Amino acid sequence: MKMKGKLAIFLVFALAFGFAFYGGDGVQAAEYNIRAGIGFDDQSASYAGLQKFKDMVEDKSEGRIEVEIHPGAALGDDIEMMENLQRGVQEVTVPSTAPITGFVEDFAIFDLPFLIPNYETADYILDGVIGQELLEQLEDVGIIGVTYWENGFRQLTNNERPVESVEDMEGLSIRTMENEIHLDAFEEMGASPSPMAFGELFSALEAGVVDGQENAFATINFQHFYEVQQYVTDTGHIYNPLVFMISEEFYNELPSDLQDVVIKSAEEAGIYQRELKRNMHEAAKEDLQDRDDTEVTVLTEEAREGFREAVEPVYENYEEQIGEEFIERVQNRIEEWQDIQDI
Numbered sequence: 001m002k003m004k005g006k007l008a009i010f011l012v013f014a015l016a017f018g019f020a021f022y023g024g025d026g027v028q029a030a031e032y033n034i035r036a037g038i039g040f041d042d043q044s045a046s047y048a049g050l051q052k053f054k055d056m057v058e059d060k061s062e063g064r065i066e067v068e069i070h071p072g073a074a075l076g077d078d079i080e081m082m083e084n085l086q087r088g089v090q091e092v093t094v095p096s097t098a099p100i101t102g103f104v105e106d107f108a109i110f111d112l113p114f115l116i117p118n119y120e121t122a123d124y125i126l127d128g129v130i131g132q133e134l135l136e137q138l139e140d141v142g143i144i145g146v147t148y149w150e151n152g153f154r155q156l157t158n159n160e161r162p163v164e165s166v167e168d169m170e171g172l173s174i175r176t177m178e179n180e181i182h183l184d185a186f187e188e189m190g191a192s193p194s195p196m197a198f199g200e201l202f203s204a205l206e207a208g209v210v211d212g213q214e215n216a217f218a219t220i221n222f223q224h225f226y227e228v229q230q231y232v233t234d235t236g237h238i239y240n241p242l243v244f245m246i247s248e249e250f251y252n253e254l255p256s257d258l259q260d261v262v263i264k265s266a267e268e269a270g271i272y273q274r275e276l277k278r279n280m281h282e283a284a285k286e287d288l289q290d291r292d293d294t295e296v297t298v299l300t301e302e303a304r305e306g307f308r309e310a311v312e313p314v315y316e317n318y319e320e321q322i323g324e325e326f327i328e329r330v331q332n333r334i335e336e337w338q339d340i341q342d343i
Helices: 003-022 045-060 078-087 105-111 119-126 129-141 180-188 198-207 217-222 248-253 256-290 301-310 312-317 324-342
Strands: 032-037 065-070 143-158 173-175 212-215 231-247 295-298
Touching: 032 045, 032 248, 045 065, 045 143, 045 256, 065 256, 078 143, 078 231, 105 129, 105 180, 105 231, 105 324, 119 129, 119 231, 119 324, 129 143, 129 231, 129 324, 143 217, 143 248, 143 256, 173 198, 180 231, 180 312, 198 212, 212 231, 217 256, 231 248, 231 256, 256 295, 301 312
Parallel strands: 032 065, 173 212, 231 295
Antiparallel strands: 143 212, 143 231
16 A cells, blocks of 8 residues: 555544544543533623633543533523432532422521521531531432532512611512512511512512512612612521532542542632622622612611511421421521620
8 A cells, every 4th residue: 555545544543533532623522511500690690600610620620521501591490400400411500599498398497587697607507517417418319419609698679668677568569489488577577478470570660560579689780670669678688598519310420530520619619609799799789879769778786686576487487397406406506606706
């Protein structure tokens, strides 16, 4: 065989092998693929956190793992994506704790109003014994709970009057999530809760179908609720953690070195996401305070205590569902942290 013919055959085999090993763009083909889906859009802190996760995983795995990010509920709502993880047809999602209660009921602890008073307490609970115990319970439903990300504190807005005390809540119709604990909490505050789809909320506020709503500062600002809501109150009545979770089926397929890469990347990205989310909330709060057409009320400690007293029956109503002993454990840990802070 002539030399040119041999070279041609060699090049054919070399190119074929190269494309099989690296893919068409000269990059080594990934051995594993992670489809990471979230309900939040691509402007959210959660999306930015997943981008950080993607960069770290692909770098630390040296291309052996590829991460695809699917925002805006493209793979389903939070419950559907958790079910995808159970079936092994999706690898990662980062839902709020509210839908997780359908899989692990103890996560309902975070729906109790005025439980978590500030970020420092949230970190102490989530990153401590209580938070880890909750994550471990997810293994019973075929999911690996890795770490906590954040959606943050929910705040109140309305278009009727400033809310400076729980008495000012009387008679206000407030859009809430479709969540029994949240509904009960607002009823105990004297309001009339009205659950509805988030996509219908702005038009409902504009038309006066409801007087107000409750969401995080960043959401209030980003969704332009200030255009139809004059009064904002820094209630912080609910703290919403997010949980970074992985399909147990997928996780078990990974070699131990790549398991370590995924876990550490999720934890590092979580630190970044939580800090980013908090900065976004503070910036949004400042923007609202600077607006001439918006009045922001920060509750006094006395007023906040009035809200806490008003919702005490909610804790009693859900002792059986969540567990009286578990609620007391969490409350004791919170008091323990506050005592540490007072030293």
